[in-house]
Amino acid sequence: MARELFADDTDAVLSRYAELLQREIIRTWEADGDSLAAMALYALGAPGKMLRPILLLESALAVGGQLEHVLPAAVGTECGHAASLTHDDIIDGDEIRRGQPAVHRRFGLDDAIVAGDALIFQLFLSLARCRHAGVPGERVAAALEVVATAGVTLCRGQILESEITVRQHCSVGEYREMIAMKTAALFQGTCMSGAILAGAPEPLCEALGRYGRELGIAFQIADDLLPYLSGDETAGKPSLSDVRNRRLTLPVILAQEAADTTDLAALGMAFGGAMPASEALEAVRGVLERTSAMTHCVHMAMAHADEAQRALDHLPPSASRERLAVFARYAVIRQSLRRRPGR
C-alpha cells in the first residue's frame, strides 16, 4: 500500500516534469517558427515520458542542484535523443515512430538528415544556455566533455552494431559492450552531466554516471525483448524491425547458445533475410520460448537495474534519489508492460 502511494506520488512528479519540459521544448524551437523548427518539433514528437531529460533533472536535484539552472540541458538531452531516433529510423528503414510517420517518411530523407543534425547542434546549444540560467561556465565546459564523449561513443556503438549485423555472430559480452556504447553511454552522460552542472563533487558525479550506465543497459535489454514479447500494440516502433534488419539482440544470442540443432537452424533461417519478416518473427518467438531465453534476458536486465540502484547508495538521501531508485526498480517491468517509454 505504502509503495503504491509512493509510486503514485512519483507519477505525479514525473508528469509535472514532463509538462514543464514539453513547454520548454516548444519555447526553444517555436521562437524561430520556420521549417526547421517545425521538423524539429515533429521529430521531438507527441509529449512522451521524457525519460532522459527527467534523469538529468533528478540527477542534478539529487546532489543539491536547482531545477531551473539545468532545465536547458535537460531539453538538450531530449533533442539529442530525438536526433538519434531520426537518423536511426532512416538507417533501420522504420516508417513509424510513436504512432506517426517517421521524420524521413514525413519530410523526406534529405531534410530528415538535416533535421537530425540540427537536433544534435541544439543539444549543445541548450547545454551552453545553462550559463545564462545560472550555471558557471567551468561546469558547462566540464559537462560538455561528458556529453560530447557520450555522443561519439553512441556512434561507435552503432557502427559496432552494424558490423555484428553483417557477420551475424555476437557473444553476450560483445552485445553488452555494444549496448553500453549505443544506449547506456547517453544515459550515463545525461546523469553525469546533470550532477556536474549542479556542482557535485566528483565521487557523486561518478556514482550518478554508473547509475545511468547500468540503467541504460537494463533499459536496452528490456527494449530488445519487446518485439518478441507481443505484437505491435506494445511497441512504439513496429515489432518486425529487428528481425527485418537481422539484428542480433540479447534474446536471440541467448537462444543461439541454448538451442538444439533444429532450433538453431530455425534461427538461421529467420535471420537469413529470405523469409517474410512476420513469419521470421513467429519462428524466433517459438525458439525463444523453447530455450527460456526471455526469462534469462529479464534476469540479466534486472541484475543491471539492481546495479543501478546500488550506485545510488553513494548519494545523500533525497526525494530525487528515491525517484531515481524507482526508475531502476521498475525500468524492466515498465518496459515490458507498457509502450516503450521515451522511444
Add this chain to the structure above:
Amino acid sequence: MARELFADDTDAVLSRYAELLQREIIRTWEADGDSLAAMALYALGAPGKMLRPILLLESALAVGGQLEHVLPAAVGTECGHAASLTHDDIIDGDEIRRGQPAVHRRFGLDDAIVAGDALIFQLFLSLARCRHAGVPGERVAAALEVVATAGVTLCRGQILESEITVRQHCSVGEYREMIAMKTAALFQGTCMSGAILAGAPEPLCEALGRYGRELGIAFQIADDLLPYLSGDETAGKPSLSDVRNRRLTLPVILAQEAADTTDLAALGMAFGGAMPASEALEAVRGVLERTSAMTHCVHMAMAHADEAQRALDHLPPSASRERLAVFARYAVIRQSLRRRPGR
C-alpha cells in the same frame, strides 16, 4: 615583388599549420583505431588546405592567443566541416569528393550518416578539450554557444536552400541570406570562437565574427561560380552537381534577372530536370556568358571580401591579421584559379 614575397611567406606559414593540423587530426582519431575512426579519417580526407581550422588559429593568434591552447578547437572545426560534407554528399547524390569516392559511396548510406554524426560530436569534444590545453572553462562555454548556434544556423540554411530548389525561384537578397546561414555562419563561428577562446574583449570577437561572415559569403559565391567557369578539372566535386540538383546559385539568379525571353526559356529548360545534366550545364554556361552574370558575381564576391578586410581594421597589427587579410584578398581569385580549397 614585395607582395609576392609576402604571399610566399604566407604560403609557408599556412603549410606548417596544415601539417600541424593534419598530425593532430590523425592523433585525435587514431587513438581509437576502430571502424568509426577509419571512416572519420576517410571523411576528413587527403590533407587539404585546412582553411577553416587555420582561420580559427589565426583569429586566436591575432588577438594574442596561443596556438597550442586552441589547437584542439581548430581540429574540431575541420571535423564539423567534414561532417557537413559527408551529409551533403548524401543529400546531393554526389559520388566523388576530393577525387575519391564520397563517404556514402565508400561505406554505404547508413554508416555515412553515423560517421557524419560522430564528426559533429567530435567537433564539440575537441572544443571541450581546449580546457585541458589551458583555456579557462568560462571561455570554452562561451565558445560553445557560438559554435552550436552556427551549427543550427547551418542546418536552417540547408533547409532554406532545399525550399528554394523546390520552388525554383530566389531573389539575390534571399540567396545571400541563405548562404550567410549555410556557409558563412560556420566561418563566422569559427573566427569568433578562436577569439573567444583566446580571451579577446567582445569588440574584437565581434570584428573577427564579421570578418568570418563576409569571407564566408565571398567564398560561397566564388564556390558557386566554379561549375560554370570550367570543367571538372578545377572542382573538387563534379561540375554537374549544381545543375543536376537544380540548385539556384547566384550566377543563375543574376542571369535570370538579366536574360531576354530566349535565354530565360533556355535556363528554364536547363533547370527543368528533363535535360541531361551535361547539356544543361553547357546551356547555362552560354546564358551566363551572354548576360555577363559571371562578372557581376565576381564583383559581388569581391565586395564581400573587401568587407571582410575592413573588419580587420579593428584588430591590433600582427602577422596573423596580415594573413587573415591575405585570405580575404585572394579568396575569390584562389577559388577561381585552383581546385576548390577546403572542400
